[in-house]
Amino acid sequence: MRAVVYTESGDSSVLELVEREPAEPGPGEVRVRIVRAGINPTDWKFRAGGMGELAFPEIVPGQDGAGVVDAVGPGVTGFAVGDRVWTMLAQHTRPGGTAQEQVVLPTANVTALPDATSYDVGASLGVPAVTAHRALTTSEDGPTRLAPGALAGRTVLVAGGAGAVGNAAIQLARWAGATVVSTVSSTEKGDLATAAGAHHVVNYRDGDTVASIRALAPDGVDLVVEVAPAQNLALDVQVIKPRGTIAIYANNGGDEVNLSVRATFSTNARFQWVLLYTVGEAALRSAAEDITAALVDGAYGVGEDRGLPVHHHPLERTADAHAAVEGGAVGKVLIDVADD
Known part of the structure; x- marks a missing residue:
C-alpha cells in the first residue's frame, strides 16, 4: 500500500511517499481502507516539530479520515467488513495516521458514517x-x-x-x-x-x-x-x-x-x-454520537453551501496539502487517497 511518512521534523518537504505492507488489526482493532483524509493545523505543527520531538522513528500524519472497514480484529463487535466509517485522533498515540491507503485503529477511534454522508464530510469531522x-x-x-x-x-x-x-x-x-x-x-x-x-x-x-x-x-x-x-x-x-x-x-x-x-x-x-x-474517552464518545446524529439529520456538511470550501489534493501531493493548511487556506483541505 502507499503511505506518506516523515522521519524528521521540518517543512512539508520532509514528507515522502513510500510503499508499505498493510498492518493486520489486533484485538479490539479494525483496519480501514481510507478514501479521504483530512488535514488540520495540528498535522503540520507535529510535522514541523512544534509539539516537541517525534514520538516515533517514522510517522504517517493525519488524525482524520473516512473510508471502509476492510479487516476486523479478534473480539471486535459493532463493526464488520464493508462498514463506512470516520476516524478521530488516528495518529495521536500511534505512528500511523490517515495519510495512507490502509490504517489500523482501535474501535474507540472509529465511528459509523451514515450512508447519506459523503467521504468528504466524514474526513472533515474529527478534530474540527x-x-x-x-x-x-x-x-x-x-x-x-x-x-x-x-x-x-x-x-x-x-x-x-x-x-x-x-x-x-x-x-x-x-x-x-x-x-x-x-x-x-x-x-x-x-x-x-x-x-x-x-x-x-x-x-x-x-x-x-x-x-x-x-x-x-x-x-x-x-x-x-x-x-x-x-x-x-x-x-x-x-x-x-x-x-x-x-x-x-x-x-x-x-x-x-x-x-x-x-x-x-x-x-x-x-x-x-x-x-x-486530553478530554477523555467519555467526551470523545459523546461527541462522536452527537455529531453522527447531526449528520443523520442533514444538519452538518462541507462545501461552499455549508460555508466551508473544500480543496482536494492527491495522496502523492500531501506536501502541498500541508503547505496549504500552514499557509492559512480558507476552507477544508482534503487528501484523495482512493476513489469513492
Whole structure:
C-alpha cells in the first residue's frame, strides 16, 4: 500500500511517499481502507516539530479520515467488513495516521458514517467537529450533550466563523437550537459564516465590535467559542453573560494573555480550555454520537453551501496539502487517497 511518512521534523518537504505492507488489526482493532483524509493545523505543527520531538522513528500524519472497514480484529463487535466509517485522533498515540491507503485503529477511534454522508464530510469531522462539540458542552448552566433544542434560548458567539472549528461550532450550535453570532475579518468570510448557519455576523475590522455584539445580545452571550484568546479575551469578557463560558481551543494570534482581574472576576465567567488529546474517552464518545446524529439529520456538511470550501489534493501531493493548511487556506483541505 502507499503511505506518506516523515522521519524528521521540518517543512512539508520532509514528507515522502513510500510503499508499505498493510498492518493486520489486533484485538479490539479494525483496519480501514481510507478514501479521504483530512488535514488540520495540528498535522503540520507535529510535522514541523512544534509539539516537541517525534514520538516515533517514522510517522504517517493525519488524525482524520473516512473510508471502509476492510479487516476486523479478534473480539471486535459493532463493526464488520464493508462498514463506512470516520476516524478521530488516528495518529495521536500511534505512528500511523490517515495519510495512507490502509490504517489500523482501535474501535474507540472509529465511528459509523451514515450512508447519506459523503467521504468528504466524514474526513472533515474529527478534530474540527469534536473540538466544537467539546466547546459547546462544558458550560456551568448548559447541556453536556447536543441534540435539537439542547441550546434553545442561548446565544453562542463563535470567533472566526470561517475557520474549520468555527464552521463546525456554528453548524452544531444552530442544530442544537442556539442563536449564533460570529465574528469575521471580511465580507467574504462573513458570507461563509452565514452559509454555515450563523444568524448574525460581525466584522471586527469595521466599527465597535463590543457594541455590535451587545446590540444583538443585550444581556450578553451565554458561550464564546474562542480561537484567538490573546487578541479577543478582553472583548469576550465585555460581552459574556454572568456565569457564561469562554471556551478556548487555539492560540491564534499569540501565546500570552493579559486580563484585568477586576473586570474578569465580576463576570463569574468560566474559562474552559479545550484540547482533544486530553478530554477523555467519555467526551470523545459523546461527541462522536452527537455529531453522527447531526449528520443523520442533514444538519452538518462541507462545501461552499455549508460555508466551508473544500480543496482536494492527491495522496502523492500531501506536501502541498500541508503547505496549504500552514499557509492559512480558507476552507477544508482534503487528501484523495482512493476513489469513492
